[in-house]
Amino acid sequence: MNNVSIRNASQDDARDFAELMIISAPYFPILFGEKIRTILQHLFFERHNLFSFEHAYFADVDRRPAGMILGYDWKTKKEESLVTGTLLFAEMKGSLLKRLPQLTKFSKTVGPLSENDFYISNVATYPQYRGKGVGTKLMAEIEKKAREKEAKRILLEVEKENVDAITFYGKVGYRVIGDFSIKLTEATVLSFHKMSKKL
Numbered sequence: 001m002n003n004v005s006i007r008n009a010s011q012d013d014a015r016d017f018a019e020l021m022i023i024s025a026p027y028f029p030i031l032f033g034e035k036i037r038t039i040l041q042h043l044f045f046e047r048h049n050l051f052s053f054e055h056a057y058f059a060d061v062d063r064r065p066a067g068m069i070l071g072y073d074w075k076t077k078k079e080e081s082l083v084t085g086t087l088l089f090a091e092m093k094g095s096l097l098k099r100l101p102q103l104t105k106f107s108k109t110v111g112p113l114s115e116n117d118f119y120i121s122n123v124a125t126y127p128q129y130r131g132k133g134v135g136t137k138l139m140a141e142i143e144k145k146a147r148e149k150e151a152k153r154i155l156l157e158v159e160k161e162n163v164d165a166i167t168f169y170g171k172v173g174y175r176v177i178g179d180f181s182i183k184l185t186e187a188t189v190l191s192f193h194k195m196s197k198k199l
Helices: 011-024 028-032 036-045 074-092 095-110 134-148 163-171
Strands: 004-008 056-061 064-073 117-125 153-159 175-183 189-198
Touching (some): 004 134, 011 056, 011 117, 028 036, 028 095, 064 074, 064 134, 074 095, 074 117, 117 134, 134 153, 153 163
Parallel strands (some): 117 153
Antiparallel strands (some): 064 117, 153 189, 175 189
């Protein structure tokens, strides 16, 4: 698809960012609550946190948002994790305490990144743009940014049941390096592959 253009995200993309985040992580409402879209928009709008527009790139098709990727290097994760937690606490107010056990478990899944690692937090395309090269261009853009940060490898996690995404990541050079599961509720257990690509 020749009419796909990649650009840095801007604060004006907050609504699409929230929608695409839910597409990429449909368990977010369980984890963060019903107001997750509003929370994501507020975090996206702020600088210096792991959900900020500063770390996102958008793919446009005919000047319309078609997809998004969110990623950052090991230094950014180290520097902005506390701020991100503080902002989440402020946004979630009282509901944070009852969700704290799940959030704590979930935050440990990413774990510390090694020096020279780059992490893809989320990537998604709207359904009508799938299979048209949008995801491939987004991945190429984030890999370019990772190289600029002198990263040696890129890491991501993907739900095991998301076979299409696993196949796609395999086609662009990512390999499974581990597995883990998180029990969010009595009825909800998420199982993930950890995947990586050397640069």
